[in-house]
Amino acid sequence: MGLTAQNFVKIIISSFTRIYKDEKTGAYYLAVYDEKTTNAAVIELNYVENLQFWEIKTAAPFRTAFFKNKLLVWKRERTP
Numbered sequence: 464m465g466l467t468a469q470n471f472v473k474i475i476i477s478s479f480t481r482i483y484k485d486e487k488t489g490a491y492y493l494a495v496y497d498e499k500t501t502n503a504a505v506i507e508l509n510y511v512e513n514l515q516f517w518e519i520k521t522a523a524p525f526r527t528a529f530f531k532n533k534l535l536v537w538k539r540e541r542t543p
């Protein structure tokens with residue numbers, strides 16, 4: 464049947480390797496990112512000020528070029 468949206472989100476949350484920020488919109492992106500590929504599995508998070516919570520705006524594969532103009536705020540270091 465394939466991967467459900469809920470399972471896709473669970474996979475990203477449990478294994479993201481980078482967090483990016485869009486300084487224009489304030490959105491954050493949790494990404495399962497590998498330099499060897501041109502795609503990343505991504506969750507876009509937006510803060511809803513009046514409700515004071517983070518909303519998942521989208522969860523989808525993104526081209527890694529999308530992050531070219533985004534601020535890298537965290538990167539998981541590889542363990543030896």
